Amino acid sequence: MTAYIIRRLLYAIPVLFCIILVTFLLARSLPGGPFDRAGDKTLPESIRQNLEAKYGLDDPAYIQFANYLGGIVRGDLGPSYSYRGRSVNQIIKESFPISLQLGILSILLAVIIGIPAGIIAALKQNTWIDYSSSFVAILGVSIPNIVLGPLLIYVVSVQFGWLPAARWGANYKQFYFGWIPPMTKDFWIHAILPVITLGTAFSATFARLTRASLLQTIREDYIRTARAKGLTEYGVIMRHAMKNSMIPVVTVFGPLLIGVVTGSFVVERIFGIPGMGEFFVTSITNRDYPIVLGTTLLYSVGLVLANIGVDLAYAWLDPRIRYD
């Protein structure tokens, strides 16, 4: 197993290299540069050239790329062009934990609501509980973030004034270990609406998958055997059916994480959350290459690690799958 993990991690290196290369080329081929204008005015040619020289942008592209790779090896993602005096490392340190908290809480919400809902729907198949939960689930899959977010703000924040409509209730200085938020009231009241906005669709996806998968599993012979030997219904479901029916659910974790990333771009914008998604989107328009590259690299590392995690989870859920 250890050998397998090491091999997968080694495979990830060329993938990440290609991602950096493609992103580098794409970002550099965007028309316009980072120092075309300051505010609304265009910069004089000489100042622009000096600034570009300062950041090494006048070097040939391959030297810039080599320098950038060298920086990555040393753990330095370079300076930001648009936020003068701040490094990409600093920006990521401040914004990434917020996106991470948002993403983790959304997935937790999805797991806590979606999987039990799917189990109940499957066990009460073809009753009103099943029909109504399936209907709610399909509604949850269909309602887009960009609809749910404004709707929640309008009802909960504007009409009733129960929760704040924007911002995040904690900043990086308060985080434990750099990413765990303080469990203050301020944090939670700001987190509720964005997490619901991002998590609803995933929760509905989990519910639908769990229901379909569990329905298939409880028709298997070994479930009949478990019932025949007199196990309680709870024991049959929890000990025998659950683990096997989780395999298709785990499969969607990869696409789900991409969905979390995509969703975070929108949700962070709607709720004015200073997370990494918002930095990524604005840095592209600002031609802030180091931020674009740094955030893309971080997203990619996350996705690659998550995919390895999913494959390991298969082996745990289904002992027939062996990696060596």
Next chain:
Amino acid sequence: MAAGTTTAEMTSAAPVTRRRTPTGDAIRQLRKNKMAVVGLIVILIMIFIALFVDTSLFTFFTGGKAQPLIAPYHYAEVDFLHANAPPLTRTEEGKFYILGTDYLGRDNLSRTLYGSRISLSVAIVAATVSLIVGLIYGMISGYGSAVRDNFMMRVVDFLYGFPLIIFIILMQVYFKALSATDDTNPFVAWLIRIDDAMGGIFLVFVAIGLLNWLGMARIARGQTLSFKRKEFVEASRSVGSNDGRIIRKHILPNILGPCIVAETLAIPGYILLESFLSFIGLGANPPTPSWGIMISETYQAMRVAPMNVFAPAVALTLTTLAFNFLGDGLRDAFDPRLAD
């Protein structure tokens, strides 16, 4: 297909008066699923609206300027005196805004109706592109030698690891920036001309097509693998069919059904992706009304004019809901293994 009854079949199964085919069974199954039928009806109504929202379908052949047909006004017609008007506003000039107006005084109802064009064309074009590319790639991979299959699937695995959405965003920015400059490269200029003619959504189609053929390729490959070992393919080969004929006559007709069903299930995702790109400002060019743009332009002033957000939001949700119901119904009807 159900009507064609022959005497031979009548005698072989006397009580059955109609010939039963798998497709016929599936369609009957689908018709019993009320929500899927409702979804289909909603989609048909939307296609009708998208086609006849203005007269561009006729002026395309006759020439001349398109006039609004179903929509009360043109989507870019501004009325600054009545910006952010509430629903059911009647003006002194005799205009009547059923759903009110947005911050430029443009009629919300008209813009929402026009917006169906973008969402539906994304649904149709992206699904077709993804289906064609995925089918071809998957069949080539699954039908060929194990070495080629292995190589082609490793390529798919490799691309799966890519955060493609980020590359789509980068590409969109790239094309948006290019269309603002005068590029001399004829190919780029040609791309941009098409894009401008379509209100800036052509490149969204390209992007979505690039993103979404991977899953389809895997499905098509799996289906091809299972069918190419079947007896009837063997039989066909034994009477002298070549590979091209086997793929056309035996593999493709059999795998097309499951692939189309899988593609239908993916359509809501395409619609959401378009609205997402439009929302962050990388979709259609203003003033082309896309539901994503309409929401992003107006959600910050929701306290003043909530209808500006609700009209496109309801339309968007209704569309994805309709496609989800239809896709679920199709899957249950055509793939009994997945139905419960």
